Amino acid sequence: MSLRQLNVTVRAPAKINLHLGVGAPREDGYHPLVTVYQAVGLCDDVHVERSPGWTLGVTLPDWIDPEALPVTGDNIVDRAARLLAAHHGVEPRAAVSVTKSIPVAGGMAGGSADAAAALVALDRLWDVRTSDDDLLEIAAELGSDVPFALLGGTALGTGRGELVEPVADPSTWWWVVVPSREGLSTPAVYRRFDELNPGTPEEPESANALLLALASGEPGVLAGALHNDLEEAAVDLRPDLAELLALGERSGALRGLVSGSGPTCVFLTSGPDDARGVAGELAGAGQDVVLVANGPVAGAHVVTYA
Ligand code: C5P
Numbered sequence: 001m002s003l004r005q006l007n008v009t010v011r012a013p014a015k016i017n018l019h020l021g022v023g024a025p026r027e028d029g030y031h032p033l034v035t036v037y038q039a040v041g042l043c044d045d046v047h048v049e050r051s052p053g054w055t056l057g058v059t060l061p062d063w064i065d066p067e068a069l070p071v072t073g074d075n076i077v078d079r080a081a082r083l084l085a086a087h088h089g090v091e092p093r094a095a096v097s098v099t100k101s102i103p104v105a106g107g108m109a110g111g112s113a114d115a116a117a118a119l120v121a122l123d124r125l126w127d128v129r130t131s132d133d134d135l136l137e138i139a140a141e142l143g144s145d146v147p148f149a150l151l152g153g154t155a156l157g158t159g160r161g162e163l164v165e166p167v168a169d170p171s172t173w174w175w176v177v178v179p180s181r182e183g184l185s186t187p188a189v190y191r192r193f194d195e196l197n198p199g200t201p202e203e204p205e206s207a208n209a210l211l212l213a214l215a216s217g218e219p220g221v222l223a224g225a226l227h228n229d230l231e232e233a234a235v236d237l238r239p240d241l242a243e244l245l246a247l248g249e250r251s252g253a254l255r256g257l258v259s260g261s262g263p264t265c266v267f268l269t270s271g272p273d274d275a276r277g278v279a280g281e282l283a284g285a286g287q288d289v290v291l292v293a294n295g296p297v298a299g300a301h302v303v304t305y306a
Pocket of ligand 1: 029030031032033142143144145159160161186187190
């Protein structure tokens with residue numbers, strides 16, 4: 001029986017790094033990481049349809065600047081399609097539309113989510129039935145965060161972030177997410193990290209304290225264990241983030257944290273009511289885009305097909 005479909009929509013989530021330990025750069029230029037990813041309910045949808053050629057369209061919410069997106073041909077979705085097609089020896093044919101809600105260049109792996117969603121959607125559309133192992137390998141080739149976007153939930157990431165392993169996280173955590181109109185370049189943040197930390201050991205800081213905090217189920221305990229080695233570098237490049245983090249904490253958040261390489265800031269709260277309260281305070285203080293999201297949520301998954 002053929003599973004080849006006419007169209008498929010796949011949803012993939014943004015991530016927050018609850019712990020991001022960064023070691024000294026490797027010979028290939030990447031930094032060894034020990035990170036704990038959590039997928040949160042801020043998602044992009046990738047819709048694919050049968051087509052004689054290849055087209056890619058992107059729909060953005062009004063708060064994302066279209067200039068921030070890479071030009072067609074260089075988009076990570078184009079690359080995902082080419083890699084998957086080459087793996088199976090098929091032509092990359094599809095009409096693809098990406099509906100974004102995840103900040104662009106924001107430190108929440110929005111591009112990685114799109115790549116993961118495209119892999120799952122095109123696998124269905126082309127009926128090529130890629131094994132999970134192969135899909136994870138192709139994902140790792142596309143970017144360090146792409147395997148996690150396939151997996152979702154909460155996971156320990158090692159290597160350059162591409163080796164992922166699920167970890168227990170039975171609670172639901174409530175976040176306020178404040179994107180920035182202007183993105184930050186991930187390589188630039190890593191470069192500044194190297195400049196600010198010339199003596200960094202090769203071995204990144206362990207995530208054990210964070211994993212214990214997750215198991216406690218207590219937001220106050222998790223707040224005390226959140227850790228991001230890239231935060232200092234991101235704040236150095238964007239000093240306004242320090243004010244935003246302080247403002248969120250004054251507004252009732254348990255803890256503010258730069259997400260990954262930033263500049264999106266995330267604020268842990270003790271539940272949905274508090275999250276809405278903090279979001280209201282931040283909006284009232286002039287932040288024009290303030291979102292509420294909970295986690296963990298599922299990785300890339302099919303939402304509609306025909
Ligand atoms: O893997 P990805 O394409 O997402 O990485 C983007 C850039 O971020 C890399 O080119 C590198 O400059 C930096 N990076 C790093 N160490 C990592 C992950 C990313 O230095 N573990």
